[in-house]
Amino acid sequence: MRLHAESSALARHEQLWAPWRLAYVSGAADEEARQAPKRPAAELDWLPGADESCFLCRAVADSDDRGNLLVERAEHSLVVLNRFPYNNGHLLVAPRLHKGRPDELDQGESLELQQLITTYIARIERLMKAEGFNVGLNLGRVAGAGLPGHLHWHIVPRWQGDTNFMPALADLRVIPQALDALWEMLDEARSSGDGN
Numbered sequence: 001m002r003l004h005a006e007s008s009a010l011a012r013h014e015q016l017w018a019p020w021r022l023a024y025v026s027g028a029a030d031e032e033a034r035q036a037p038k039r040p041a042a043e044l045d046w047l048p049g050a051d052e053s054c055f056l057c058r059a060v061a062d063s064d065d066r067g068n069l070l071v072e073r074a075e076h077s078l079v080v081l082n083r084f085p086y087n088n089g090h091l092l093v094a095p096r097l098h099k100g101r102p103d104e105l106d107q108g109e110s111l112e113l114q115q116l117i118t119t120y121i122a123r124i125e126r127l128m129k130a131e132g133f134n135v136g137l138n139l140g141r142v143a144g145a146g147l148p149g150h151l152h153w154h155i156v157p158r159w160q161g162d163t164n165f166m167p168a169l170a171d172l173r174v175i176p177q178a179l180d181a182l183w184e185m186l187d188e189a190r191s192s193g194d195g196n
Contacts, residue, residue: 039064051098056080056150060096069179071186076109077116081179081186086156089124089182093117094152101139101151113153120155123189130157 041052044061051057059068059080069081071091082090093116095109105113117135124130134156138145 038062047097049098051149054098054147054150056092056094056147056152057098066180066183066187069183071183072116072190074112074116076112079116079120079186081183082154083179085179086154087158087162089128089130089155089157091120091124091155092152093120093155094150098150100149102137105151117153117155123186124155124157127185127189128157129159131160132158134158 038058039062044058045063046052046057046061050061055068056078059065059070060073060078062068065071065073069083070078071081072079073096076097077093077095080092080094082092093113095105095113097109099105099109102110121133121135124133134154136154137151138154139148139151141148
C-alpha cells in the first residue's frame with residue numbers, strides 16, 4: 001500500500017528537463033567546470049589562503065565578473081549568481097577570503113556580509129517582485145554544503161504558488177530567466193546606485 005501511495009504521488013508531478021541542475025546533481029558540473037576554458041591560475045590575482053579549486057576564490061581572483069557571474073565585489077565580500085539555482089534569482093553571498101565557518105569571520109566581514117544580504121533581498125524584491133525569501137547556510141557536507149570550505153549564504157527568492165525550498169532538490173522546475181540577463185539586471189541596479 002505504501003508503494004502504491006508513493007508511486008501515485010510521483011505520478012502527479014510533472015517532469016521538466018532542466019539540464020543546468022542535472023549537471024550539478026550528477027557531479028558532471030565538476031568535470032564541466034574543469035574542462036571549461038579559463039584564464040590560467042598563474043594569471044589571476046589570488047588572495048592569501050585562496051583555494052585554486054574553489055569557484056568563489058577564482059571569482060575573487062579573476063577580473064571577469066560577468067564570466068564568473070559575480071554581481072558585486074565589496075571590501076570583504078562578494079555576491080555571485082548561483083550557476084545551478086533552486087529558483088530564479090538565487091544568489092550566493094560569501095566572504096572574499098576562503099573561510100569555512102562563521103566563527104572564522106572577523107567583525108567587519110560579518111557586518112558587511114549581513115549588509116549585502118539585506119541589500120540584495122531588497123533589490124531582488126524590488127526588481128523581481130519576490131514575495132518571500134529563503135536565506136541560509138549549509139555548514140559541512142552532511143548538512144548539504146556543496147562547497148564546505150568557503151562559507152556562503154544562499155538567498156533564494158520565493159513567489160506565491162512556487163514549491164517548498166526542500167523539494168527543489170528532487171523536483172525540477174523551469175527557471176524563466178537566463179543567468180546572463182539576471183546578471184545584467186543586477187549589475188545595472190548596483191551601478192545606478194539605486195539604494196538597494
